[in-house]
Amino acid sequence: MASIARCLRAARPSTLSRLAQVPRTTYNWQPATLRAFSASPIRDIRKYTKDHEWIDLNADKTAGVIGISQYAAEELGDVVYVELPEEGKVVSAGDAIGAVESVKSAADINAPIACKVTSVNLALEEKPGTINQVPEDDSHGGGWIVKVQVGEQGVKDFDALMTLEEYNAFTGEEEH
Incomplete structure (x- = not known):
């Protein structure tokens, strides 16, 4: 982190203005070639179902990740078992792709859109409680359920979510 901070500190406007005052014959520095440094994360497009599943689609809407919402995880209580689908399974919107059991109840996990399962989160079999800790995290250690391939019908289904x-209005929660 310290090296990033030093790099950013060196690019402060006050530093750049001082560098611009140095004669160009000493340094081959061209102020016109400076560009502002910025980075904006590319965020997947996330939508939710009335059954409390979420899906992130990539920018070109060909692949996605499915999980259960934070609201659902809190309502379920401590998750003790997760049933995962088989890779390669083709499903329509609303089809069961798995199940979640908690100390309070059990619930099906439904496909939010038509898709093909390409990968499952096997870590949930060993640590089902991950869903309670990070239900809407689609990273390696997160509580996501499946990764999917999306076709034309899936994109149409996605637009309706x-x-x-x-x-948040549907669940009565404030945005977090």
């Missing part, structure tokens, strides 16, 4: 704002 709820945004975060709509989902």
Whole structure:
């Protein structure tokens, strides 16, 4: 982190203006070639179902990740078992792709859109409680359920799902 901070500190406007005052004959420095440094994360597009599943689609809407919402994880209580689908399974929107059991109850996990399962989160078999800790995390250690391949029908299904704002209104929660 310290090296990043030093790099950013060196690019402060006050430093750049001082460098611009140095004669160009000493340094082959061209102020016109400077560009501002910025990085904006590329965020997948996330939507929610009324059954409390979420799906992230990549920018070209060909692949995605499915899981259960934070709201669902809190309502379920401590998750003790997760049933995962088989890789290669082709499902329609609303089809069961797995199940989650907690100390309070059990619930099916439904496919939010038509898709093909390409990968499952095997870590949930050993540590099902990950869903309670990070249910909406689609990273390596997160509580995601499956990764999917999406076709034309899946994209149509996706467009009909709820945004975060709509989902929060549906569940009665404030945005976090």
